[in-house]
Amino acid sequence: MSDLASLIFMPKPGQLFPLATSAAGQASHLPVVTTTEVDAALARDCVVAIGVSGGKDSVACAIATSRYLDQIGHAGPRVLVHADLGRVEWKDSLPACERLAAAIGWELKVVARQAGDMLARWEGRWDANVTRYAKLECAKLVLPWSTPAMRFCTSELKTAVIASGLRKWYPGKTILNVAGIRRQESPARRKMPVSARMQKLCRKDAEGVSWHPIIEWKVEDVFSTIAGAGLELHEAYRVYGASRVSCAFCIMSSGADLLAAASCEENHGIYRAMVELEARSTFSFQSGKWLADAASHLLSDELADRVRLAKEAAAEREALERLLPEHLLYAGGWPTAVPTLAEAALVARVRGRISELVGIPSDYLDAESVRARYAALVSARSAGSNVAASRPSNVDLEAVV
Incomplete structure (x- = not known):
């Protein structure tokens, strides 16, 4: 006091x-x-x-x-x-x-x-x-x-x-x-x-x-x-001993608070739905911490198996993305450089494997189309293009994980 x-x-x-x-x-x-x-x-x-x-x-x-x-x-x-x-x-x-x-x-x-x-x-x-x-x-x-x-x-x-x-x-x-x-x-x-x-x-x-x-x-x-x-x-x-109240399962929650939320039966449905998104996306709910691990006993055998596969896919995805040269990452939703043909081939290989891992029907999976796509976007950015078809639809920072 x-x-x-x-x-x-x-x-x-x-x-x-x-x-x-x-x-x-x-x-x-x-x-x-x-x-x-x-x-x-x-x-x-x-x-x-x-x-x-x-x-x-x-x-x-x-x-x-x-x-x-x-x-x-x-x-x-x-x-x-x-x-x-x-x-x-x-x-x-x-x-x-x-x-x-x-x-x-x-x-x-x-x-x-x-x-x-x-x-x-x-x-x-x-x-x-x-x-x-x-x-x-x-x-x-x-x-x-x-x-x-x-x-x-x-x-x-x-x-x-x-x-x-x-x-x-x-x-x-x-x-x-x-x-x-x-x-x-x-x-x-x-x-x-x-x-x-x-x-x-x-x-x-x-x-x-x-x-x-x-x-x-x-x-x-x-x-x-x-x-x-x-x-x-x-x-x-x-009743449940949590230290804070926000979302039942919050990106800021401690492990103890995630356990407290999972101990409430009314939260079990949303818990499984959020773990489903972890499994589908191959991204853990918190950096380096899978929500699925907080109360794995609440998961069906099928969902638990999909989480296991998602963790394996996540590790491979992260390793593949580390191969990408920094100058070929996007800034503010746009590329800033056009790759060489060899660099474009690397981007294509990485994209192809990640698309397989996550189940994404991707375009631009060969060196020539990757290089042409980068060139078109760099040109559109330089011209201040307002054409929706050529402008990236979302500008989230892709470096944030």
């Missing part, structure tokens, strides 16, 4: 505010942190929107923020927003958000990606990447999964859909987008600001600002705040 007596309360940006005080004037709730930018927006009764997943940090952040807004007399709109990721969600995530909304008396809105849930996004990405490879729109086969360095799972299925909803619901209003980010969580988060302009929420007639009011909190502060509010924790913590 934070030592509240050691906090110095001063009226300046970065001030730590007690959320409520006892009759003796002592802080009885943990503090939130604000900035001049946040204070000015709140003084104008801006919209305050808190993204909630059902996980401990977003719940504690909502409790603390609600208390603080009550204390300062904020009279603007307040809303909780849950981005539903579909089949990959723990079944208790939405109910946990509903319990929170009822406890603090805020409206809860639920948004979702219209083009499909998280699993559909990974499956669709894989299908698109297979097409790219077949058309030689990439030199190396690209994985279906999001990664810690390429978190489109967060940017597309959470941030983008939440921002879209907020812009639609509150036209012309300044919006504070609140998140339960804490510096204790990671080195990257230790560097994050208390608040910042949020471009996705900015419009011609209104500003958008991200705000992290519990950024200085420790994990024990989070749990004590939730317990003090009388709220029941998400079942992932309470």
Whole structure:
């Protein structure tokens, strides 16, 4: 628990505010942190929107923020927003958000990606990447999964859909987008600001600002705040012993958290579906770690055998791709050089074998057609071509694995 007596309360940006005080004037709730930018927006009764997943940090952040807004007399709109990721969600995530909304008396809105849930996004990405490879729109086969360095799972299925909803619901209003980010969580988060302009929420007639009011909190502060509010924790913590809540099986999950998720029977269907994509793509869910290994006892003999073959294929695919000269890899979705005939022959051999391993009906499997395809794409890039037939359809970084 934070030592509240050691906090110095001063009226300046970065001030730590007690959320409520006892009759003796002592802080009885943990503090939130604000900035001049946040204070000015709140003084104008801006919209305050808190993204909630059902996980401990977003719940504690909502409790603390609600208390603080009550204390300062904020009279603007307040809303909780849950981005539903579909089949990959723990079944208790939405109910946990509903319990929170009822406890603090805020409206809860639920948004979702219209083009499909998280699993559909990974499956669709894989299908698109297979097409790219077949058309030689990439030199190396690209994985279906999001990664810690390429978190489109967060940017597309959470941030983008939440921002879209907020812009639609509150036209012309300044919006504070609140998140339960804490510096204790990671080195990257230790560097994050208390608040910042949020471009996705900015419009011609209104500003958008991200705000992290519990950024200085420790994990024990989070749990004590939730317990003090009388709220029941998400079942992932309470029943299965997970340390975090996001997707049931997350690209950021530890081995222990993957095991915790697999111990919940309601997660078995999505587990098998995700392992199916590992087997089909020959890419492990996490770098060097196969989701199939987290709970292999849940797999059918047929799927377990396909995973074994996929692992063998993955090892051979990776070895083959290491043979490709770096100057023949694509940058920003385009080749930057035309191979010699000998280099093109190497690319063709690599493509042919990988296509066999993964089951991709590829074009450009001989030296002459490979060299001609590279030349056509290099020429189109140089000319600034907008012809869809000659432009690569996806610009994911193929070096990310």
